[in-house]
Amino acid sequence: MRISRFAVILALVLSPTNNFLYSQTPAGHEHKKAIPSTELQLTIDGKTTTVTQAELAVLPQKSVTVHNPHTQKDETYTGAALGDLLAKHGFAVGQATHRTMLRSYITAEGTDKYWVLYSVTEIEPSEHSADVIIATSMNGQPLGEDGQLKLVASADKKPQRWVRNLAAIRLVTVAE
Ligand SMILES: Nc1nc2c(c(=O)[nH]1)N[C@H]1C(S)=C(S)[C@@H](COP(=O)(O)O)O[C@H]1N2
Ligand SMILES: [Mo]
Secondary structure, eight states, X not given: OHHHHHHHHXXXXXXXXXXXXXXXXXXXXXEEOOOOOOSEEEXXXXXXXXXXXXXXXXXXXXXXXXXXXXXXXXXXXXXXXXXXXXXXXTOOOSTTTHHHHHTEEEEEEETTOOEEEEEGGGGOTTTOSOOEEEEEEETTBOOGGGOSOEEEETTOSSGGGOBTTEXXXXXXXXXX
């Protein structure tokens, strides 16, 4: 009796439609539940600062429309360009820093510890055709289950490098 009750509870918890571990996304499919992101820890050359949504809101806002092959829908995300944020925090791209930029990368991590890598060259609008933004809204609405911050890259053909619940960005320059 005890075991069967336990089995029922376990089945409920592990069921992909339960509310404990999974949630519906605005687009109507399911994600593992994650801690919502509220602010961003930005680390450049080992120095970490907290970037708030208020700080992101005063940077120029950019909108990018991407096609999500999972939902089969176009999604328009709006937020600050990552390159602008890096420039504000001392990593501006110019003639003097060009070679350093070519040899630097960022890692972007969600509250669930999922993380991806971009080269800094591909997030700099002066160097690459992609837009990489820290989105704070999608189709004019809050991001909901995707947290308050989501990294979105316009040139990726799949959403695998879009980081929901974005919580940390680290910039590393690879030593020669
Ligand atoms: N924080 C976080 N972001 C993530 C993931 C994840 O597990 N955690 N998975 C990635 C992968 S592999 C894909 S394919 C897309 C799926 O996003 P979607 O379910 O919102 O379409 O999110 C990406 N961003
Ligand atoms: Mo994926």
